[in-house]
Amino acid sequence: MVKRYKWIILLLVLALGLLLGMFTVHSSAASEPGRTEVVFWHSMGGVAGQTLMQIVDDFNHSQNKIYVKPVYQGSYEESLAKFRTIGGTKDVPAIVQTYEVGTKFMIDSGYITPVQSFIDEDHYNTKALEENILKFYTVKGKLYSMPFNSSTPVLMYNATAFKKAGLDPNKPPKTFSEVEAYAEKLVQNNKGMDGFSFLNYPWYFEEMVTTQGAYNYNNANGRTGPITKSLVNSSQGIKVLQWLQNMKKKHLLTYFGTNGGNEQAAFLTGKLGMFLSSSAGAAQLIQNAPFKVGIGFLPHVDGVKPQGVAIGGASLWLPKGPSAKTQQAAFTFMKYLESPAVQAKWHVGSGYFPINKLAYKEPLLEKTYKKIPQLKVSADQLHRTIPSYYTRGFITTITPQARMVLQQSIDGVMNGQSPKASLDNAAQSITDIIERTNRANQK
Amino acid sequence: MAMERAQVERTGGLPATVAREKLFRRILGRQPAAWLYLMPSLILFAVFVFYPLFKTIYLSFFLSDMKGLPTVFIGLDNYVRLFSSPEFIQSAGSTLLFVLYTVPATIIIALILALLANEKLKGIGFFRTIFSSSMGISVAASSVVWLFIFNPSAGILNRILSLFGLRGINWLADPNWALFSVSLTTIWLHLGFTFLILLGGLQNIDEHLYESANIEGAGYFYQLRRITLPMLSPTLFFVITVSMIDAFQTFGQIDLLTKGGPGNSTNLIVYSIYQKAFINFDFGSASSAVVVLFFCILLVTALQFKFGERKVHYQ
Amino acid sequence: MRIVKQTSLYVVLTALSLVLFFPMLYAFSASFMSAQEVLLGHFLPSTLHFENYLQAFQDVPLFRFLINSIFISLVVTFGVLAVSSMAAYAFVFLDFKGRKLLFVLFISTMMIPWEASMIPNFVTVQQLGWINRYAGLTIPFFASAFGTFLLRQYFKTIPKEMQEAAQIAGIGHFRFFMNVVLPVSKTSLVTLGIYTFLTTWNAYLWPLLTTTDELVRPLQIGLRQLQSQETVNEWGVVMAAVMVVAVPTLIVLFIGQKHLQKGLTDGALK
Secondary structure, eight states, rough: OHHHHHHHHHHHHHHHHHHHHHHSOOOOOOOTTEEEEEEEEEOOOHHHHHHHHHHHHHHHHOOSOOOOOOOOSSOOOOOOOHHHHHHHHTTOEEEEEEEEEHHHHHEEEEEOOOHHHHHHTTTTTTTTTTTTHHHEOOOOOESSSSEEEEEEEEEEEHOOOOOOOTOTTTTOBBBHHHHHHHHHHHHHTTOOOOOEEEEEOOHHHHHHHHTTTTOSSSSHHTTSSSSOOBOOOOOHHHHHHHHHHHHHTTTTTTOTTTOHHHHHHHTTTEEEEEEEGGGHHHHHHHOSSOEEEEEOOOOBBOOOOOOOOOOOEEEEEEESSOOHHHHHHHHHHHHHHHHHHHHHHHHHHSSBBBHHHHHHHHHHHHHHHHHHHGHHHHHHHHOOOOSSSGOOOOOOOOOHHHHHHHHHHHHHHHHOOOOHHHHHHHHHHHHHHHHHHHHHOOO | OHHHHOOOOOOOHHHHHHHHHHHHHHOOOTTTHHHHHHHHHHHIIIIIIIIHHHHHHHHHTTOOTTSSSSSEEOOOOHHHHHHHHHHHHHHHHHHHHHHHHHHHHHHHHHHHHHHHTSSSSTHHHHHHHHHHHHGSHHHHHHHHHHHHHOOOOOOOHHHHHHTOOOOOOOOOOTTTHHHHHHHHHHHHHHHHHHHHHHOOOOOOOOOHHHHHHHHHOHHHHHIIIIIIEEEEEHHHHHHHHHHHHHHHHHOOHHHHHHHOTTTTTTHHHHHHHHHIIIIIIOOHHHHHHHHHHHHHHHHHHIIIIIOOOOOHHHH | OOOHHHHHHHHHHHHHHHHHHHHHHHHHHHHHHHHHHHHTSSOOSSSSOOOHHHHHHHHSOOHHHHHHHHHHHHHHHHHHHHHHHHHHHHHOOHHHHHHHHHHHHHHGGGGOOGGGGGHHHHHHHHHHTTTHHHHHHHHHSSSSSHHHHHHHHHTSSSOOOHHHHHHHOOOOHHHHHHIIIIHHHHHHHHHHHHHHHHHHHOOOOHHOOOOOOOSOHHHHHHHHHHHHHSOOOOOHHHHHHHHHHHHHHHHHHHHHHHHHHHHHHHHHHO
């Protein structure tokens, strides 16, 4: 009996200890007294995440006033869902990384302080930063968030297979019909290889509409007034899907659905000649491929002057809530991230391109470009982009829903539906979603 | 009964107290202590299960703004939209198919494994452990492994197909195969648990039944049909009920393997709810889908108890 | 004849074991491969790349996550055992108004998908100030309809005479519960414990949402963190993490398998 009581007492003590531990605040053990802690929510997994860690470590070692604590918050969607619920409370971080899709929500939410106010106060010069990217995050003359990781859609190709097919490995196809001709040659001359593939990520569709000088939404993609209508069923949109469908019919295009990992694996194992990809994956693809990888611009419709692309990726926001001192510290860290040397390192380590133009003069980048000149293509594509409302990117909260609709529409087309009918339907569904959202949010 | 009478006699003192106690009992039942024992569960269920459920029902009648707050009352509009949206109908269809693919297959395979593992052999414990192993592997971990197995160029499945000179299948990206592939993963995941329960059920069957059957010279399959299955029916019933509920609520595999694609073909209801709520932040329509799902599961379970339990043979 | 039957049984059992355990063996093998080898679809690594494991531990604080996972799973296990056994006791040994109705209510909670009530729950936890607290990761899971159901079924097999005898001897409910009911139901409790431990260990979406700080996060999140969204996966490292995540639960299962199987059936089906 005594033995049993001992057990019970032991368990009770243990339980008490556990309970006490459960409600206490767990502040970071790594943070040091006297330093301002900056909690930094990010969504960078894999290699980009590792590079980010290194950069943060460098920053923490470079000075002793600020301590940045990066915390992974899952995918962009999960992170944003969390921020939506936590915004305006004491649990907010000092910096949150949000993808471009969330921009409109962040601005409207009232949960954040525009970085413009810190830029003005600090007389921080943004001249060196890429104009095209700054414009995306600027609304009514105010820069709301600090651009950080940006990418554009590019065409990746197997340069070794190009050579084998008698194609110039330094001249990637530029137009739809060129892609088709190249794909045909690739298939003929490389056993077991598919010419081209398409990943059902509507971002590519949106960008191929953009580069033709067309809008995805009315009111100049929401830049001149609130969006009320979807324009995906424009003649430009139909052309894109028509081309993809024809390619598939001719067995020049493999369709990977939404599975990007499969597409990359096919490319790396030499079963795929060309595919559309985010420039962010470039460095790693080149590293892992047992052949020479080439990179080209996003292909465009024949006979159209390409306008260029809108940027994708994410930016850094300053939530309201932390003390002025913490916000100031967060801004100091942001400036560090934007500096040429850090941007060069980030570009090489992650594949996102440098947003500071001075980064191209950094020895690290010059050296890397000498070794892997292809990496430069995505930045070139951005620099060739003609600044206009077309290429500034759209600003709306409904992008996730609209992309889901588009995804189904593209899927239907890939499985034989008529592009026009399918896009007409999609445009109607998206407009419907816009109306609902506007109704719910007007007050 | 004897005890209760004794208690009543003991408390039969002053009339006023009796009246008060009667009142207490009418409200709390004969043994108010019960509520003390139930308190923790009730509080937790109230806060984390019923409150969200009622809130969900409430939200399903509203449009919600981007912060998730209800703004415009729209009556049943969310439900009307839900039932007229082809995506939801497709999701519901996929969910039913998924239940059909996974539940019977899991139970039949697990039953075969359990019958084999119930033989008395040396080292059978080792096999039992292996058969139940998938129970110990998380959805996240096993989905990652299967994601790799399904990889069309590097994965093992297509490697095997190519050994036989067959063209590789795009397991997770082909709308004709994706649901099958996810089901395969799910069957594997659930086998461990189902196997363990069925094995336990088999071991609970009285040995004597088989001995007398053996004396009468009944064959293996005769015994299986006449003794094993009837005696196992309570276990089977339990397993079927739990598996159905589990299948209706599948989430993790979908999130990690297909994200509902290609073309909505694996967008099972719980996942579509997650998408509506977390990615689109459209609480109104997400809520209406939750309510519909809840009533569907309730209906299926009720039907099961009504018709299924009749066939169950209790010892 | 006997020998033939036995050997063929062994052959069948071994073959099935291989098929069923294959995914894990494959993952184990891949966890030692270089990125190249994985992509080329090799079955076995040419040299053992132990650095995948080092890398996994370096990229993500897996060790801290491991400790958290063990702690969280243990707390939930004990919490569920305490809360469910009390509820089950009330349902079996205590008579009160609306017992049947309440039991149906309990069972019905099994049908509400957890993912669906996640957002209101997240708001609740946030308002309670439980974000980044172990409390938020554990307490919401203490009440378990499945656990109550399982234990109730077992408690029902305890003869009523025992309770009557206890009553006559003047033993109160609490002592009867602690000294008689719980010890008698040891197998069921162990079963429920193992079951709860495994399911808690494997949860991942809820921990991801309610924690924003690595100090309190469990292991499953580490696994997710290693997978990249826009770039190529380092499969070798990911598989190494899979092994780190899976091995502890497999050990628990291997040790507790017998109890688990006995308890699950004893309880659930009488």
